[in-house]
Amino acid sequence: MFLEVKDLTKVYQQKNVLHQLSFGVETGEMLVVLGPSGCGKSTLLSCLNGFTQVTSGTVRLLGQEITKAMPEDRDITTVFQSYSLFPHMNVLQNLMYGLKFQKIGKKAAKAKAIKMLQLLQMTEYQTARIQDLSGGQQQRIALGRSLIVAPKLLLLDEPFSNLDEKLRLSMRLELRRLQKELGITMVFVTHDQQEAFAIADRILVMDAGKIQQIATGAELYNQPKNKFVLTFIGEANQLANTAYVRPECIDLRLDTNGQGQIIQKIFQGATINYQVKLPTQTFWITRLNRGAAFEVGDLVTLTYQVQQMEGK
Numbered sequence: 001m002f003l004e005v006k007d008l009t010k011v012y013q014q015k016n017v018l019h020q021l022s023f024g025v026e027t028g029e030m031l032v033v034l035g036p037s038g039c040g041k042s043t044l045l046s047c048l049n050g051f052t053q054v055t056s057g058t059v060r061l062l063g064q065e066i067t068k069a070m071p072e073d074r075d076i077t078t079v080f081q082s083y084s085l086f087p088h089m090n091v092l093q094n095l096m097y098g099l100k101f102q103k104i105g106k107k108a109a110k111a112k113a114i115k116m117l118q119l120l121q122m123t124e125y126q127t128a129r130i131q132d133l134s135g136g137q138q139q140r141i142a143l144g145r146s147l148i149v150a151p152k153l154l155l156l157d158e159p160f161s162n163l164d165e166k167l168r169l170s171m172r173l174e175l176r177r178l179q180k181e182l183g184i185t186m187v188f189v190t191h192d193q194q195e196a197f198a199i200a201d202r203i204l205v206m207d208a209g210k211i212q213q214i215a216t217g218a219e220l221y222n223q224p225k226n227k228f229v230l231t232f233i234g235e236a237n238q239l240a241n242t243a244y245v246r247p248e249c250i251d252l253r254l255d256t257n258g259q260g261q262i263i264q265k266i267f268q269g270a271t272i273n274y275q276v277k278l279p280t281q282t283f284w285i286t287r288l289n290r291g292a293a294f295e296v297g298d299l300v301t302l303t304y305q306v307q308q309m310e311g312k
């Protein structure tokens with residue numbers, strides 16, 4: 001196992017923020033840590049890079065225990081939401097900065113920085129000032145600055161949340177491309193499930209400092225382990241106990257004797273969401289927008305198969 005975390009616990013002034021987390025990350029894998037605000041995602045990264053001391057448990061990188069190692073001795077770099085580039089240095093100087101500490105000569109460092117700029121597809125910005133770059137370009141340089149030192153493990157803490165939607169999409173693709181080209185193992189923190197689905201090999205879902213499930217995006221969506229995962233990942237109509245049905249898994253048919261009635265219709269473009277009132281509960285249903293649509297007041301019959309979670 002490339003990275004192995006065992007029983008990791010962090011207590012801040014009697015507040016238990018991380019509860020005995022155990023998980024592993026494979027070589028070259030992109031593990032996404034997904035969870036709501038305050039669930040402990042940043043604290044977990046900080047225990048991995050050594051900026052926070054763990055209360056108990058162990059962290060091993062390539063078999064070697066690093067639980068108490070200083071951050072600079074860990075071969076791990078972190079990219080944050082704020083780019084933290086040096087404003088008084090140009091693009092090339094920013095990229096070369098970290099190589100100084102690896103005792104790499106100026107000429108070799110410059111060659112590496114130019115190669116990184118090619119990888120980032122930003123060659124023409126070599127001598128540009130940081131303040132003349134867009135937010136997306138600055139984040140790409142920040143990524144490059146972390147990648148150039150060839151860390152064993154790269155941690156990313158919501159790195160794209162300052163960027164607009166379109167740019168976020170292209171940065172995700174870019175990050176995956178860079179990861180494949182360089183073969184770097186990554187742990188990426190986000191609270192955005194679409195982002196997690198788009199880039200993860202596996203997703204670790206966390207709530208209140210506890211691991212709820214670790215699985216691929218499709219497994220989390222199709223076989224959620226508990227109610228938290230079911231409702232955090234996508235939408236669901238909850239039935240009794242562990243039963244549920246996803247909104248897109250329900251068929252709707254116009255039926256003048258139907259038990260259901262459409263009480264809300266929300267147009268979403270490619271899809272339409274309907275809220276249907278039944279004698280005992282209401283359901284949300286998502287249908288593709290393919291011409292024929294239902295209207296508020298229509299009587300309908302629903303058909304669906306009930307799905308089951310493992311536990312509550």
Ligand SMILES: Nc1ncnc2c1ncn2[C@@H]1O[C@H](COP(=O)(O)OP(=O)(O)OP(=O)(O)O)[C@@H](O)[C@H]1O
Nearest residue numbers: 012013017035036037038039040041042043044191
């Ligand atoms: N230095 C600290 N001292 C005390 N409590 C802290 C400290 N750092 C974090 N916490 C608490 O630990 C909990 C988890 O915080 P953390 O920042 O790890 O969550 P997060 O999931 O990254 O949240 P967000 O998505 O909002 O950044 C929070 O309740 C927070 O208040």
